[in-house]
Amino acid sequence: MIELRNVSKSFGATPAVADFSLKIENGAFFVLAGPSGCGKSTVLRMINAMIVPGKGQIEVDGQDIRAMEPEKLRRSIGYVIQSAGLFPHWTAADNVLAVPRLLKWSPSRCAARLDALVALLRIDPALLDRYPRQLSGGQQQRIGVARALAADPDIVLMDEPFAALDPVSRAELQDELRGIHARSGKTIVFVTHDMDEALRLATGMAVMNGGRLIQTGSPASILLAPVDDFVRDFLGGESLQLRLLDLVPVEKLMKPGKTKATETIAAGASLKNALNLMLARRRSFLGVEDASGKRLGEIHLNDIVARRDAN
Amino acid sequence: MTGLCGLALLSFVRRPKLRSFATILAAALILWGSLAGAGHFAALLMQESPPTARASLGPAFWTLAVAILAIADAMQRGNFVIPARVCIGAAFCAGFFLMAAAGDFDDLSLAKEFSNNRGIFVTELLRHLGLVCAATFFALLIGVPLTMLVLRKTAVAGFVFASLGILQTIPSIALFGVLIAPMSKLSEQLPFLRDLGINGTGPAPAIIALTLYSLLPLVRGFYTGLSEVAREVKDAATAIGFGARQMFIEVELPLAMPALLSGLRVVTIQAIGLASVAALIGAGGLGTFIFQGIGQYALDLVLVGALPVILLALLANFFFEMLLGLARRKL
Numbered sequence: 001m002i003e004l005r006n007v008s009k010s011f012g013a014t015p016a017v018a019d020f021s022l023k024i025e026n027g028a029f030f031v032l033a034g035p036s037g038c039g040k041s042t043v044l045r046m047i048n049a050m051i052v053p054g055k056g057q058i059e060v061d062g063q064d065i066r067a068m069e070p071e072k073l074r075r076s077i078g079y080v081i082q083s084a085g086l087f088p089h090w091t092a093a094d095n096v097l098a099v100p101r102l103l104k105w106s107p108s109r110c111a112a113r114l115d116a117l118v119a120l121l122r123i124d125p126a127l128l129d130r131y132p133r134q135l136s137g138g139q140q141q142r143i144g145v146a147r148a149l150a151a152d153p154d155i156v157l158m159d160e161p162f163a164a165l166d167p168v169s170r171a172e173l174q175d176e177l178r179g180i181h182a183r184s185g186k187t188i189v190f191v192t193h194d195m196d197e198a199l200r201l202a203t204g205m206a207v208m209n210g211g212r213l214i215q216t217g218s219p220a221s222i223l224l225a226p227v228d229d230f231v232r233d234f235l236g237g238e239s240l241q242l243r244l245l246d247l248v249p250v251e252k253l254m255k256p257g258k259t260k261a262t263e264t265i266a267a268g269a270s271l272k273n274a275l276n277l278m279l280a281r282r283r284s285f286l287g288v289e290d291a292s293g294k295r296l297g298e299i300h301l302n303d304i305v306a307r308r309d310a311n
Numbered sequence: 312m313t314g315l316c317g318l319a320l321l322s323f324v325r326r327p328k329l330r331s332f333a334t335i336l337a338a339a340l341i342l343w344g345s346l347a348g349a350g351h352f353a354a355l356l357m358q359e360s361p362p363t364a365r366a367s368l369g370p371a372f373w374t375l376a377v378a379i380l381a382i383a384d385a386m387q388r389g390n391f392v393i394p395a396r397v398c399i400g401a402a403f404c405a406g407f408f409l410m411a412a413a414g415d416f417d418d419l420s421l422a423k424e425f426s427n428n429r430g431i432f433v434t435e436l437l438r439h440l441g442l443v444c445a446a447t448f449f450a451l452l453i454g455v456p457l458t459m460l461v462l463r464k465t466a467v468a469g470f471v472f473a474s475l476g477i478l479q480t481i482p483s484i485a486l487f488g489v490l491i492a493p494m495s496k497l498s499e500q501l502p503f504l505r506d507l508g509i510n511g512t513g514p515a516p517a518i519i520a521l522t523l524y525s526l527l528p529l530v531r532g533f534y535t536g537l538s539e540v541a542r543e544v545k546d547a548a549t550a551i552g553f554g555a556r557q558m559f560i561e562v563e564l565p566l567a568m569p570a571l572l573s574g575l576r577v578v579t580i581q582a583i584g585l586a587s588v589a590a591l592i593g594a595g596g597l598g599t600f601i602f603q604g605i606g607q608y609a610l611d612l613v614l615v616g617a618l619p620v621i622l623l624a625l626l627a628n629f630f631f632e633m634l635l636g637l638a639r640r641k642l
Contacts, residue, residue, distance in 0.1 A: 045550075050549060074549070074552035075551065079550040079551055081547055085546060087548070089566055099551050102551075148551075
């Protein structure tokens with residue numbers, strides 16, 4: 001668990017974070033969201049002692065981080081930044097193994113861990129001997145994520161890791177990361193200013209503005225009840241209702257039974273995907289299939305609308 | 312002549328590797344042609360002259376310099392691998408020494424001046440190298456901590472660079488001269504310095520002056536190199552748990568290496584040139600021949616000092632080129 005209590009930090013005269021308190025439970029995929037300069041990166045960097053707070057207290061697993069050696073703390077927490085920050089003079093494999101080597105793992109243990117990470121992140125083994133400049137942005141960031149996970153830390157901090165990627169690589173890596181989180185049960189603290197990304201990934205989130213915590217809760221609870229106009233605008237103003245549909249899978253509203261529907265959608269797709277498909281194909285209902293293509297039931301436009309009304 | 316025409320025509324060849332290769336061949340033609348021709352004609356002239364007569368090289372002979380530059384440039388452009396460059400360089404040197412050993416140049420006045428001074432030439436060459444090495448060593452000894460200071464405390468950076476900049480603008484002869492007075496005072500006051508051979512003249516003030524000149528390019532090169540290591544790379548290194556020492560050794564140093572070597576190259580080549588002036592204050596070195604030659608209006612004696620200085624500088628440049636190539640391979 002990560003706990004921040006009444007943390008403040010100023011750079012010179014400008015306060016970056018003011019009286020900030022937050023609890024992040026173990027196993028959460030916690031997203032810190034907010035506009036540029038709201039202090040979200042500062043909060044993230046305070047968790048691994050890259051920035052020392054002016055006031056307040058930060059605990060990781062019940063231990064005050066001021067009592068820990070910063071290097072030791074950082075080696076126990078994974079970290080990914082936007083531009084990957086790979087060492088340009090090291091091969092991809094050496095980059096991935098940076099922390100295990102700092103921790104003086106044996107070569108055989110390093111090799112075994114590298115194999116596991118290559119499998120976990122579906123890295124093409126041919127890339128391992130290349131230098132970062134020989135990799136695409138998406139490949140670099142994949143290596144960056146592998147480096148963060150290398151020493152199997154319980155906590156991983158990510159500072160806008162996918163912001164510079166093209167939409168395809170970004171979506172791919174988001175899916176990958178969500179899968180890894182679900183399987184590993186690691187605590188991930190993820191900073192982004194991209195609302196779609198936040199909603200797609202978060203199990204819990206905090207919205208920040210001007211160095212303060214404005215609202216915290218599950219993505220759905222924040223979408224349903226934004227505390228003020230800032231949060232409402234940040235969540236997307238008029239498209240807020242559509243965003244909410246993005247959070248609910250089709251199977252939640254599916255009606256079982258046989259259907260003559262000619263257009264079908266996967267059960268795991270979101271209601272927003274379903275609505276999109278209905279509009280595109282001019283249908284008021286769709287068939288629902290599971291991953292193997294087996295027909296499960298159908299979903300109706302009326303149910304989507306009614307569900308919204310029920311809210 | 313053929314070689315020169317060839318060189319001119321070659322600018323029309325399109326493929327760079329081929330062009331570089333052919334350029335080297337054409338330049339080699341000029342080089343050997345000029346050398347052999349000079350030796351041959353000197354021998355012809357000297358047949359009928361008294362033994363004190365001298366056959367000097369005319370200005371046309373110096374197309375040779377163009378040829379050497381063309382070779383160096385071609386190797387650079389052709390992006391030849393290091394072993395290839397070493398082989399080409401060695402082949403030229405070997406050819407030259409073979410011709411010299413065969414006595415092809417014996418009748419040239421340059422060769423006569425050289426053989427008259429053969430005994431002290433090696434001494435002065437070694438002394439010259441000694442001055443350069445000592446100055447570079449002391450420059451590193453002072454420059455590295457100074458760079459660290461400037462990197463840590465940006466407030467003093469302006470002051471340090473301004474002071475070093477002023478040092479750099481003092482003309483070399485003036486600096487050598489200015490050092491004589493305080494240095495001789497110092498050695499009068501402290502006898503142990505005198506016992507070490509440190510005086511107002513001689514190698515000590517020369518090394519001090521050369522070191523002072525080396526500091527600015529060295530510190531500036533090192534400072535630029537280390538401060539230009541990408542911020543996000545250092546940031547990432549800190550974030551995943553590198554300590555300050557590990558960061559320096561494993562991240563900053565290798566990434567700044569090309570800039571560090573470039574700084575060192577400038578310093579070494581500059582010291583090779585400036586050390587010639589040190590002869591004026593009795594520090595010896597190849598400058599001895601140059602100033603003797605000027606004093607006696609014996610231009611070929613000047614060349615006995617000047618040509619090795621140029622060759623040394625070229626060699627040093629080549630050496631650092633090689634190291635740079637190795638350092639850049641991974642970047």
